[in-house]
Amino acid sequence: MAGKTFLGLLYAQLNVTGVVEVPEGNGSGVVWDGNGHIVTNYHVVGNALSRNPSPGQVVARVNILASEGVQKNFEAKLIGADRSKDLAVLKVEASGDLLKPIKVGKSAVLRVGQQCLAIGNPFGFDHTLTVGVISGLDRDIFSQAGVTIGGGIQTDAAINPGNSGGPLLDSRGNMIGINTAIFTQTGTSAGVGFAIPSSTVLKIVPQLIQFGKAVRAGLNVEIAPDLVANQLNVRNGVLVLQVAGNSLAAKAGLLPTNRGFAGNIVLGDVIVAIDEKPIKNKAELFKILDDYNIGDKVILKIQRGSEILELPLVLEETSF
Structure with missing residues (x-):
């Protein structure tokens, strides 16, 4: 054998x-x-x-x-x-x-x-x-x-x-x-x-x-490395840096990180959970997404400024 x-x-x-x-x-x-x-x-x-x-x-x-x-x-x-x-x-x-x-x-x-x-x-x-x-x-x-x-x-x-x-x-x-x-x-x-x-x-x-x-099923967004997120005072969840223009995430309204008119950094959405599964860092995000397939519908819990929102989203093949 x-x-x-x-x-x-x-x-x-x-x-x-x-x-x-x-x-x-x-x-x-x-x-x-x-x-x-x-x-x-x-x-x-x-x-x-x-x-x-x-x-x-x-x-x-x-x-x-x-x-x-x-x-x-x-x-x-x-x-x-x-x-x-x-x-x-x-x-x-x-x-x-x-x-x-x-x-x-x-x-x-x-x-x-x-x-x-x-x-x-x-x-x-x-x-x-x-x-x-x-x-x-x-x-x-x-x-x-x-x-x-x-x-x-x-x-x-x-x-x-x-x-x-x-x-x-x-x-x-x-x-x-x-x-x-x-x-x-x-x-x-x-x-x-x-x-x-x-x-x-x-x-x-x-x-x-x-x-x-x-x-691989994903969100088609670029996530900030944990070290960068911590430097930007994001201690819980994952910070969205970029959102692919034609992605379902963009159509669903997920916001990327940008610079303001004065050159200051305006934080994008912070994903803190998927389908009530808490996310503390980038590794946990990818680990959770491994259990899903392309086309699956999920509910993202995001922090946008001082608000906590729920965002329905369909997973797609990710380019990030």
């Missing part, structure tokens, strides 16, 4: 970034379907993607371990990538007998203490399997794009640089997550690893295959 889903993705350099580490380097991945689509982390092929390749360009070399133990190498072309969710889809031209798609489990039914297995390529030691338990659920993983990936799975199965992009499996061999980060002060596993839940993978990957990007 393990040999059918393991891949070695060979581009990028190790990049130690801090206590919570999302390292680039030799990585892993999973066979998604019989068409040759390969799912891995965005950051595994981050160096190649930073050169702005277009879909269809070769961005990695993939080793597929066949069931008889023979490794075969393939060039992998980019199909789609989503930096904010740290996911990428590649494609190899491999025969059907080599492509054994992963079975995807349900991350929503996981329980703390449940056994799990991580497959990967730690430090270049390929075909490695480690065993542990689910040690935490609904953790926030901060992606390289500065966006929070909600619902993260925490595990004590040993995850090290090279495991990134590989599957986290339940005891039945179903993929419940994609290993993506470790908590470390030394650059190696400290018994706390994180995986993107399969529910997120199932939502994003089909979009990457079909459109080459994630099609």
Whole structure:
């Protein structure tokens, strides 16, 4: 089973970034379907993607371990990538007998203490399997794009640089997550690893295959970074900086931040809740919007000056 889903993705350099580490380097991945689509982390092929390749360009070399133990190498072309969710889809031209798609489990039914297995390529030691338990659920993983990936799975199965992009499996061999980060002060596993839940993978990957990007529901407004909002004395909620001119948000009357005649800053609307779900910062806004689809109707609670207003709005594909 393990040999059918393991891949070695060979581009990028190790990049130690801090206590919570999302390292680039030799990585892993999973066979998604019989068409040759390969799912891995965005950051595994981050160096190649930073050169702005277009879909269809070769961005990695993939080793597929066949069931008889023979490794075969393939060039992998980019199909789609989503930096904010740290996911990428590649494609190899491999025969059907080599492509054994992963079975995807349900991350929503996981329980703390449940056994799990991580497959990967730690430090270049390929075909490695480690065993542990689910040690935490609904953790926030901060992606390289500065966006929070909600619902993260925490595990004590040993995850090290090279495991990134590989599957986290339940005891039945179903993929419940994609290993993506470790908590470390030394650059190696400290018994706390994180995986993107399969529910997120199932939502994003089909979009990457079909459109080459994630099609995300949003407000089509630019939100001020938390630091900027705090400097402008916005302590609760998110400050609207810009509103796309043709957006539904503009038609609904959401106001952007502007400068007055004297050059002073006139604050735009501050979004403090969506459908009664409170929002304290930018990360919480994106986390809440992840649960919605394009076309969904929501009620924004906004602060406009000293007033608190409710604004009905239809979500659309966001350009911000």
